[in-house]
Amino acid sequence: MRPILIPTDFSENALNAIKFALELFKYERSAFYFLHTYEDRVYNNPDLTRGNVQEISDAVHAQVMEKLNDTLEFVNKISPNPRHEYHIVAANNALVDEADKLVKAHNMDIIVMGTRGETNDPKVVFGSHTLQVLKYVPCPVLAIPEHYKYTQPKQVLFPTNLLIPYKRRELKLLCQMVAPYRAKIDVLYVSKSKQLSLRQEDNLNFIKDVVCKNDIKLITDNNPDVTTAIEAYLKANKTDMLVMVNTRQSFFETMLMQSAVAKMTLHVGIPLLVMQNLRR
Missing domain, CATH: 3.40.50 (Rossmann fold)
Structure with a gap:
């Protein structure tokens, strides 16, 4: 079973990377882990005070889990592959730290993600999160450009x-x-x-x-x-x-x-x- 980590911010770029990974590894027995980290959403929340950190964290976690379940439903619909199993992970953490943690815990073979995320700045090649993962997480990374349509890697x-x-x-x-x-x-x-x-x-x-x-x-x-x-x-x-x-x-x-x-x-x-x- 090949363990594969796919960070997602629920953007079109992230969804495109998911589609690519499902197609690329369709012949292999694989375990996909769809990850979303939300530390920034908690600590940059305008309503944050010292006493309500946990309350805001719980609320954000619930929202993230709902979106991850929607992602899971979408994946099962477009790729009901008996060779694949799917897992979702929501973490109040920085992406690079949580990705590093999961890579070590599950001995991940590869991370698949979009080249740019939700901000999608056309002036940069890699978004900040993608660049951090590329530079600091000790695991191969497959970065998929936005709008890239799956083509067999011949x-x-x-x-x-x-x-x-x-x-x-x-x-x-x-x-x-x-x-x-x-x-x-x-x-x-x-x-x-x-x-x-x-x-x-x-x-x-x-x-x-x-x-x-x-x-x-x-x-x-x-x-x-x-x-x-x-x-x-x-x-x-x-x-x-x-x-x-x-x-x-x-x-x-x-x-x-x-x-x-x-x-x-x-x-x-x-x-x-x-x-x-x-x-x-």
């Missing part, structure tokens, strides 16, 4: 410097996600030199060994800017999913560190799987 782009000692569990996740669709995975190596070091060759062979059910092709690009190279590939090739790794000195971490979210140039219009190369 062509996957995996940019990497081939220097990271990848986690077998996360590579297997990628393999198992896209293997039912006979996906082709292009490993994009951006460097002025086409010659791989022994370490890089070992890591490439490790990827090929673990992701053995999929066709893997190494593509080299001497573009001096990683982000530009990725965008150029996406423009030239029909791609259904982008895979990146979040770790120190990775492409993804570099992009997050070098620019504010509102100024990021990598506007991903396809699902983005961020693997967390962190100890779990």
Whole structure:
């Protein structure tokens, strides 16, 4: 049974991510956990006083549970899949803290969420909650752009410097996600030199060994800017999913560190799987 966490703020973006996850994992025995956290709604409530915190918390909790049950009813209606089981979680907590707690408690394989939430600011690539989960929760995150209609992931782009000692569990996740669709995975190596070091060759062979059910092709690009190279590939090739790794000195971490979210140039219009190369 694959445990999957899906945070929701009940927005259209969140609902779209739910639909995508149900379709993507339709062939797998999976346990979906639909999570909503409401700490902000309690402590930013204009009627909040020192003496009525619990009263407001209880009222908000009841409202959230009603919406989560509506979500559950909707999910059961559109995806009565005997391979799936569904759970709802309402928590008076910050999203990143509760997500981290649930990931550890249920040994979650993946978190699926929209790239932007209820505020849906078109000037940013990732909403603040999505960005926090991407950066701080030690679990792979699949971020779904708003309005993205489900497409089978048959062509996957995996940019990497081939220097990271990848986690077998996360590579297997990628393999198992896209293997039912006979996906082709292009490993994009951006460097002025086409010659791989022994370490890089070992890591490439490790990827090929673990992701053995999929066709893997190494593509080299001497573009001096990683982000530009990725965008150029996406423009030239029909791609259904982008895979990146979040770790120190990775492409993804570099992009997050070098620019504010509102100024990021990598506007991903396809699902983005961020693997967390962190100890779990």
